[in-house]
Each structure stands twice: as structure tokens, then as C-alpha cells.
Amino acid sequence: MALTIHVADELRLVWDGPDVVPGGAVAVEGDRVAAVGLPAGLQERFPGARVRRWSGVLGPGLVHEGPLPGAPTPRERVHELLKLGVVAVRAESVTGSGLRAAAERNGLLVLSAARPTAIEPGGRADLAVFDGDGSCVATVCAGRLVHRRR
Structure with missing residues (x-):
């Protein structure tokens, strides 16, 4: 299975929580979150993974x-x-x-009903990256990059 590490200026595991990881990253394997952390640690843990770098805030998809x-x-x-x-x-x-x-x-x-979203190891890899004005830079559904702003 292909493994991708998504790195952003800032990582939020939930949108409404206080925790912010500057320069945080999410490792995605298949349709699942393999791990979260800092890029260097994830690259060491997952050598050979593709690294995608995004400007903005990476968090759970909406x-x-x-x-x-x-x-x-x-x-x-x-x-x-x-x-x-x-x-x-x-x-x-x-x-x-x-x-x-x-x-x-x-x-x-x-x-069938609304649910809160979060990035967690083992969970479905549903991610979004937003720039400073709130515009979406990229969307990842079940580990697949389905939108990238040019």
C-alpha cells in the first residue's frame, strides 16, 4: 500500500480544540491514518513515503x-x-x-446523522488543508487526494 505523509504549516487534530501542532504531519496508508506527529519522526518511521507539503492548516475534513x-x-x-x-x-x-x-x-x-470529525491513528484518512483566508487548498477522502487547488 502506498504511504503518504501530509505536512502543513499547522496541524489540528480537531477544529474546535485548543491543540495546534506547528509544522505537524499526518501519515496516511491506504484509506487510514497510520500516525500523526512531526515530519522528521514520521519520515524516519516510514522511510520511502511520499511527502506532500501544504501551505496552511491541515485538519479533519468537513x-x-x-x-x-x-x-x-x-x-x-x-x-x-x-x-x-x-x-x-x-x-x-x-x-x-x-x-x-x-x-x-x-x-x-x-x-445518517452528523458527527464530529477528528484525525486519529487507525481512523479513516479524511483531511482538508485551508489557507489563511479559509479557502480549501486540498481535500483527502479515505486517503485519496480528491481536490488540490492549482
């Missing part, structure tokens, strides 16, 4: 509540969410015209 953004096709509607750092949607938001299938094809979780 859960979208409410209707999906408008776009011509279900795939494009889901992509609009990925561009916002979303990795999960509520089931009632993806009921029509191929939306659920498009969400699942792109790795989005379809949830």
Missing part, C-alpha cells in the same frame, strides 16, 4: 449539512463540495438524480 451546491451534473455538484474541504454529507442531501452514487464514487461518506 461534514456538509444541507443541500449540495448547484451545478449541471451530480459529479460536478460533489466536486463543488470537495473544493470546500468536505469529506462527508448527510444522507438526506444526496437522495436524487445520481447524487448518492456520485458522492460514493468520490469517496464521500454518506451519514
Whole structure:
């Protein structure tokens, strides 16, 4: 399985918690978080891993509540969410015209109820990186990079 270490200016394991790790990193193996920590330690632990460096704050991907953004096709509607750092949607938001299938094809979780998000070893690798103005730089769903701002 390919292993990737995502490094950012700042790491937050939860968005609403006080803990911030400057220069923190998340090692991702397959669709799971293998470890969190500082880049040097993770690179030593996982030699040969691909390293992706991001400017901004790396944290758990977001859960979208409410209707999906408008776009011509279900795939494009889901992509609009990925561009916002979303990795999960509520089931009632993806009921029509191929939306659920498009969400699942792109790795989005379809949830029956909202849940808090966190980055934890062994958990699903759902990550998002945001820059200083809050714009999403990158989204990772189940370990797969599904959005990267150019």
C-alpha cells in the first residue's frame, strides 16, 4: 500500500480544540491514518513515503449539512463540495438524480446523522488543508487526494 505523509504549516487534530501542532504531519496508508506527529519522526518511521507539503492548516475534513451546491451534473455538484474541504454529507442531501452514487464514487461518506470529525491513528484518512483566508487548498477522502487547488 502506498504511504503518504501530509505536512502543513499547522496541524489540528480537531477544529474546535485548543491543540495546534506547528509544522505537524499526518501519515496516511491506504484509506487510514497510520500516525500523526512531526515530519522528521514520521519520515524516519516510514522511510520511502511520499511527502506532500501544504501551505496552511491541515485538519479533519468537513461534514456538509444541507443541500449540495448547484451545478449541471451530480459529479460536478460533489466536486463543488470537495473544493470546500468536505469529506462527508448527510444522507438526506444526496437522495436524487445520481447524487448518492456520485458522492460514493468520490469517496464521500454518506451519514445518517452528523458527527464530529477528528484525525486519529487507525481512523479513516479524511483531511482538508485551508489557507489563511479559509479557502480549501486540498481535500483527502479515505486517503485519496480528491481536490488540490492549482
